[in-house]
Amino acid sequence: MSNTFKALRAELESEELTIKITEIELENLPDGDTTVEVHYSSLNYKDGMAVNGNKARIMRNLPMSPGIDLAGIVSSTSNNNFKKGDEVIVTGWGLGETHSGGYSQIVRVNSDWLIKKPNNISLKHSMSVGTAGLTAMLSVIELEKSGITNSSGEIVVTGAAGGVGSLSIMLLNKLGYSITAVTGRMELEGYLKDLGANNIMSRDDLLAMSRPLNSGKWAGAIDTVGSTLLANVLSAIDYGGSVACCGNASGNDLPTTVLPFILRKIQLIGIDSVYCPRNLRNDAWKRLGELITPEEFESITNEVSLSEIEKPAKLILEGKIQGRTVVNIKDI
Incomplete structure (x- = not known):
């Protein structure tokens, strides 16, 4: 050297x-x-x-x-x-x-x-996803652990056009989930549907759902943005549902109430990819290689x-x- x-x-x-x-x-x-x-x-x-x-x-x-x-x-x-x-x-x-x-x-x-x-992923493709892919995979794993399956109902993903959001959509689609993608970039609707989103929702429409408890719409969620968008997602999670929270792009605050938790028994699960233990990282990287093909990584x-x-x-x-x-x- x-x-x-x-x-x-x-x-x-x-x-x-x-x-x-x-x-x-x-x-x-x-x-x-x-x-x-x-x-x-x-x-x-x-x-x-x-x-x-x-x-x-x-x-x-x-x-x-x-x-x-x-x-x-x-x-x-x-x-x-x-x-x-x-x-x-x-x-x-x-x-x-x-x-x-x-x-x-x-x-x-x-x-x-x-x-x-892992042997099922190349050095280059591991960096095709990087921290964003690890975070997305950890989020999906936590939803699975909480009992949310692809037959439980629809999953909503906020910040859908970002790194974590787009990879979450790809992974959830691979696992057979129905997905609503929330984005402020509606011009990317075609791109998000190509990744596997079934429905596209504008960020403004989600922001308008300002009641402390809305009608149940989703079995679970992966939220990458925090703040009011996360609060509104929580208000529309079905009974017994779970939300994986992994980002704060919109802010660190969470202007919500206890109602979704005490009336619908929902869970809010924090996702940490910075200091995550090695055993969890190993599992996540292995699953990324299993779920995404080399051709899909390249795409x-x-x-x-x-x-x-x-x-x-x-x-x-x-x-x-x-x-x-x-x-x-x-x-x-």
């Missing part, structure tokens, strides 16, 4: 933030017991914020690289559970936020963060090199990205 590698690096120069591809020496890697040669990363909303001026201080320990996901090959480790040559996935744990991230040809991380890539994937990341990073913040963007790190 060379003593240097390339990475997209954010640092302060004369109190001015610069983010550019630069050559870095191995000795400048952060602490960790495992070094990984990164092949692919993905583009998430947080990555878009990081690349576009470090909005909301997504990267908190400059200098560092953005990228909250990565997939690559172990080059060295002191953990006996891993060995050189293992194909691994890392998501969460502060990667790209408090720890230098996946937009780098070489990373050094804590081996507790590593997941051995939702747009690959760019790290040197091409600037344009899609802007588009994701503008809500103009359709499908998933994989970042080829090894071939900068």
